[in-house]
Amino acid sequence: MRAIDVHLHPSTVPMERTLGKYRDEMLRYYRRTTPTRTEEEMVEDYRAMDVVGIPVAFDAETATGEPPCTNDYVASLVTRFPDVFIESFxxxxxxxxxxATREAVRAVKELGMMGVKFAPLVQGFALNDRRFYPLWETIQGLGVPVQVHMGTTGLGAGSPGGLGIKLEYGRPIPYLDEFAADFPNLRIIACHPGWPWHDELIAVLLHKGNVVSELSGWMPKYFPPTLVHEIGGRLQDKIMFGSDYPALSPKRWLDEFADMFPQSVQDKVFRDNARRILGLKV
Ligand SMILES: [Zn+2]
Incomplete structure (x- = not known):
């Protein structure tokens, strides 16, 4: 198995519906050509790349007005295709x-999902807003990790007004930093390199022992120099591979990364860090 992709979205009809009014501009932003897939075709994509993955659900309905890509649907992918989809968020x-709190508990306890993903920009909330602290307490109590989107987003990119999405909530400092400080027993996975605040994200990763990251949604050749330096150095045990498929091709991402980093770093980022950090048995 070449890699564990810790952050992918279904390339199927339910997720296309969730993207709704954001879809066409997002495809342009990523210059994506992947057509909508059936579940079986998506699984074949992953088998052909020799990559296993963790699909992620998506519910930003209050802020976007678009229907969720539901937890039930994403959990069912793991049940149907366990050789490719090893867990789900x-x-x-x-x-x-x-x-939201009830659904988080149901998703973990009844559907067996391994954690909960948040996208503060698109969902329209601040991680350090005290109104959401009961939700973070509950998830911390469940003992499962959270994924948190950091940096800019392809959703709304290029549209007038970014379709109402404000980038502010993607800043690592203060939002992620305060969240991590107030919930030290919550395991937090920062999603994406965090551009244009990648240096803030590096600072949080170095300072907060309960924060790790994955590098999805950003091709390695566009990583800023400071990030390249830290991946090969101090952060090599805290970073995992994620693609944000179908926005980006996992295979192209892995090939580019392999051209930039030594085998020892590839082994950690492609597989070993995810195994250790997420306790995966693959
Ligand atoms: Zn994503």
Missing amino acids: ASVDPLKGEA
Whole structure:
């Protein structure tokens, strides 16, 4: 097995519906050509690349008005294709209040999902807003990790007003930093390199022992020099491979990364860090 992709989205009809009004501009932003797939075709894509992965659900309904790519659907992919989809991450919409907390518990306890993903920019909330602390307490109590989107986003990119999405909530400092400080027993995975605040993200990764990251949504050849330096150095045990498929091709990402870093760093980032950090048995 070449790699574990810790962050991918279904390239199927349910996720295309969730992207809704954001879809066409996002495809242009990523210059993506992948057509909508059936579940079987998506699985064949991954088998052909010799990559296993963790699909992620998506619910930003309150802020976007678009329907969720549900936890039930994403969990069912793991049940149907366990050789390719080894675990899954849930999504709950914090603006839904107590319903979000109940759904997080249901997703973990009943659907068996391994953690919960948040996208503060698109979901329209700040990680350090005290209104959401009961939700973070609950997830910390469940003992599962969270994924948190950091940096800019392809959603709304190029559209007038970015379709209303404000980039502010993607800043690592203060949002992620305060969140990590107030919930030291919560395992936090920062998603994406965090551009244009990648240096802030590096600072949080070096300072907060409960924060790790994955590098999805950004091709390695566009990594800023400071990030390249830290991946090969102090952060090589804290960084995992993620693609954000179908926005980016996992194979192209892995090939580019392999051209830039030695085998020892590839082994950690492609597989070993994910095994250790997430306790994966593959
Ligand atoms: Zn994503």
